Amino acid sequence: MIIAERKPINEIMDMVKDAKRILVLGCRGCVTVCSAGGEREVEILASLIRLGKQKAGQEVSTIEATLVRQCDKEYIDSMDQWDGQYDAIVSMACGVGVNFIANLRPMAKVYPGVNTVSFGGSAEQGVWSEQCAGCGNCVLHLTGGLCPVARCAKSLMNGPCGGSVGGRCEIHKDVPCIWQSIHDKLVRIDNKEGLAAIAPIRDWSTAGHGGPRKTVRNDLTV
Amino acid sequence: MSFTPNIQAFCCHYTSQQTLAEGPQGLLADGFPKSVTIHRLVCTGKLEVSTILKAFEDGADGVYVAGCPLDKCHNLMGSQRAAKRVAAIKKALAELGVEPERIEMYHLERGFHPGFVKAAQEMDERITTLGPSPFKAELSSLPAQTKLMPSGCQGGAK
Numbered sequence A: 001m002i003i004a005e006r007k008p009i010n011e012i013m014d015m016v017k018d019a020k021r022i023l024v025l026g027c028r029g030c031v032t033v034c035s036a037g038g039e040r041e042v043e044i045l046a047s048l049i050r051l052g053k054q055k056a057g058q059e060v061s062t063i064e065a066t067l068v069r070q071c072d073k074e075y076i077d078s079m080d081q082w083d084g085q086y087d088a089i090v091s092m093a094c095g096v097g098v099n100f101i102a103n104l105r106p107m108a109k110v111y112p113g114v115n116t117v118s119f120g121g122s123a124e125q126g127v128w129s130e131q132c133a134g135c136g137n138c139v140l141h142l143t144g145g146l147c148p149v150a151r152c153a154k155s156l157m158n159g160p161c162g163g164s165v166g167g168r169c170e171i172h173k174d175v176p177c178i179w180q181s182i183h184d185k186l187v188r189i190d191n192k193e194g195l196a197a198i199a200p201i202r203d204w205s206t207a208g209h210g211g212p213r214k215t216v217r218n219d220l221t222v
Numbered sequence B: 001m002s003f004t005p006n007i008q009a010f011c012c013h014y015t016s017q018q019t020l021a022e023g024p025q026g027l028l029a030d031g032f033p034k035s036v037t038i039h040r041l042v043c044t045g046k047l048e049v050s051t052i053l054k055a056f057e058d059g060a061d062g063v064y065v066a067g068c069p070l071d072k073c074h075n076l077m078g079s080q081r082a083a084k085r086v087a088a089i090k091k092a093l094a095e096l097g098v099e100p101e102r103i104e105m106y107h108l109e110r111g112f113h114p115g116f117v118k119a120a121q122e123m124d125e126r127i128t129t130l131g132p133s134p135f136k137a138e139l140s141s142l143p144a145q146t147k148l149m150p151s152g153c154q155g156g157a158k
């Protein structure tokens, strides 16, 4: 899922400093699962915004709502119900949601309530770690299922680098060297070709280096 | 000008048994400050961040939570959870430029214990020194809040 975390409240207060009526809008997707922007977090942020405004001696009213998703037009369209009732929107969805609102509601002032951090998973309660970088040309079949793009500090395709020591990455002793893990995994599953293979210079155009990416599925378009 | 703080205390069933046994008059006789209003909960682990923030919105100058000792919670981890939520609120208060000391977590023994009164006295003294909540700035009108229930905000309501 997409991992996010709430921005510091002072940063958000600065965004909405001129707004008197604020729509705090959560999303029931990934940000609900990672407890960054679901219904509960909307309630907390709206309360913090009201407190911040109270402290500044400013009037404020908030609308708290949570859409099923903010990355589909049909749900963004349902925001019609609040037309004329807010001066600013603080979206607690990932950056996709904020962009969708900005795309589809050209006059709306929309601000991000969270920092979108990574594509990751829950490593343990309250801890999430990055696992994939959405590079558009997956190589996991060659690397024992462990991603060198997202999980190697240098996104090396032929690792490890000279900084790998004792299974740890040179950037920090708490970070595993994923290339050590990849080699260990390929040995465990007896993938000799994988171990010997040398990846060619990579074309990163699918990873966003060729501009914004668009996915078209002709079997689904209408 | 003298200032009597408004302090809201959220206490679990176990740490606040004294309130039931002695009643308000008995507590006052023990030296429990008048400024503190007690809210009893089954467990502090039930306490939501939003409930504490609401207390500040409703005019509290200070808030504290009293739960079991960290390693002896009746519900195992309830008071640990509460402590983490209190820490998160301290951080948010600091980000808003408000003294984080206005919220505190106490881990108290269960049943009758002088610590229960002492925590209230400590908060009373602390908040009296800090003065009124900065959230009580003058407003030209009261803040309004509209809360939409889940059925009203399912987007396309499919």
Ligand code: SF4
Pocket: A131, A132, A133, A134, A135, A136, A137, A138, A139, A140, A147, A148, A149, A150
């Ligand atoms: S190789 Fe690319 S698509 Fe595959 S897991 Fe890594 S970043 Fe994601």
Ligand code: SF4
Pocket: A151, A152, A153, A154, A155, A156, A159, A160, A161, A162, A163, A164, A165, A168, A169, A170, A171, A176, A177, A178, A179, A180
């Ligand atoms: S030590 Fe390992 S994970 Fe770190 S940059 Fe080098 S190859 Fe990548």
